[in-house]
Amino acid sequence: MHHHLPPITAQEAALCRRLKSVAAQCGFVSIGVAEAEPIAAWRSEQFAQWLERGQAAGMDYLHRQAPLRQDLTAVLPEVQTVFSFALPYVAEQPFRDGDFRISRYALGRDYHEVVREKIRLFVSRLGLAESQQGRACCDTAPVDERYWAWRCGVGQWLDNAQIAVEGYGTFVFLGEWLCPLTMQQLSMHLDTIFPDEMDENAADATTKGNAPTISSCLSCGRCRRACPGGALTAQGMDARKCLSYLTIEHRGDLPASVSQQMGQRIYGCDTCAEVCPVNHPILLGEDVPPVAVCEDFLPSSELLSMRPDDWVNLTVDQYRRLFKGSAVKRAKYEGLMRNIRAACGGDDVEGVAEPEVLM
Numbered sequence: 001m002h003h004h005l006p007p008i009t010a011q012e013a014a015l016c017r018r019l020k021s022v023a024a025q026c027g028f029v030s031i032g033v034a035e036a037e038p039i040a041a042w043r044s045e046q047f048a049q050w051l052e053r054g055q056a057a058g059m060d061y062l063h064r065q066a067p068l069r070q071d072l073t074a075v076l077p078e079v080q081t082v083f084s085f086a087l088p089y090v091a092e093q094p095f096r097d098g099d100f101r102i103s104r105y106a107l108g109r110d111y112h113e114v115v116r117e118k119i120r121l122f123v124s125r126l127g128l129a130e131s132q133q134g135r136a137c138c139d140t141a142p143v144d145e146r147y148w149a150w151r152c153g154v155g156q157w158l159d160n161a162q163i164a165v166e167g168y169g170t171f172v173f174l175g176e177w178l179c180p181l182t183m184q185q186l187s188m189h190l191d192t193i194f195p196d197e198m199d200e201n202a203a204d205a206t207t208k209g210n211a212p213t214i215s216s217c218l219s220c221g222r223c224r225r226a227c228p229g230g231a232l233t234a235q236g237m238d239a240r241k242c243l244s245y246l247t248i249e250h251r252g253d254l255p256a257s258v259s260q261q262m263g264q265r266i267y268g269c270d271t272c273a274e275v276c277p278v279n280h281p282i283l284l285g286e287d288v289p290p291v292a293v294c295e296d297f298l299p300s301s302e303l304l305s306m307r308p309d310d311w312v313n314l315t316v317d318q319y320r321r322l323f324k325g326s327a328v329k330r331a332k333y334e335g336l337m338r339n340i341r342a343a344c345g346g347d348d349v350e351g352v353a354e355p356e357v358l359m
């Protein structure tokens, strides 16, 4: 999955520089822009083949929405320009050894909401008319988010199928603003909104404190070897074998083979991110200053105090309180309890049959 095309043009880069400080004020650590053209042929081909091999497992919506993902006009007919944003979340492992673990991205408030709120805040600061405010997306529309993050120069595509942002690794949420103005129209508008010295401040606001780190894949194969389900192959990630898919999206039973792979993971799996050398400076806090994570994404003390016994005895009420406004709601109470039972034992574990329609 290496594509060494120049990700953004000089015009795109110039527009970005103007907007970086606004994005930084909203908490984003990277922003990029591109023309909203249909996605590149190599990517649509790659994605079609990935679907055809069945690697999307039970995510039928990905099959249904595949044609829509090729062109952003399916999401916003008047779109001209797309902005991609990255917002960091907790990188260090917050749970103690021996405790059950929830994937880092799901520790706090639901990222779909938080990221879109921040994109809307960003847009509101540009002083645009209501008809020019376009649409904010974060895993909420058929948008090929990793493709656009790469295309806009926000991050690099890694072999573990994730996007890494320089200085922040893969511990970031991606979101997009679909903008109905062309880059030229937007530049002209910004000329009237922001004073000239903006450009220099902009460079400062986002680069300050972030030492450059490696952000491109070393193709070292560590993610592939460490993956508990053997889900990472030369043909990309296979959701059918991925614990993140199986513990979050999969409805139904979890076979004994999966529960043996789970270890302490009861919701998601961060192993391919944890072993990746691109993430090591961030995980070890070496060469990079601590990342200011939006407090919405921090785990509650109640969540961190949960011992395996507490999880086994989790009641519906407790579940609701622990995960109010959280992305964990996606697995539902029954789904989470299925995972907890699976992490505790090796037998086939009965789950919930009800399929969920997403997005």
Ligand code: SF4
Pocket: 158, 159, 160, 161, 216, 217, 218, 219, 220, 221, 222, 223, 224, 275, 276, 277, 278
């Ligand atoms: S572990 Fe190695 S091969 Fe895998 S994504 Fe990271 S750098 Fe690339």
Ligand code: SF4
Pocket: 226, 227, 228, 229, 230, 231, 232, 237, 241, 242, 243, 244, 245, 269, 270, 271, 272, 273
């Ligand atoms: S999330 Fe876990 S199971 Fe899924 S590909 Fe990464 S290491 Fe493998």
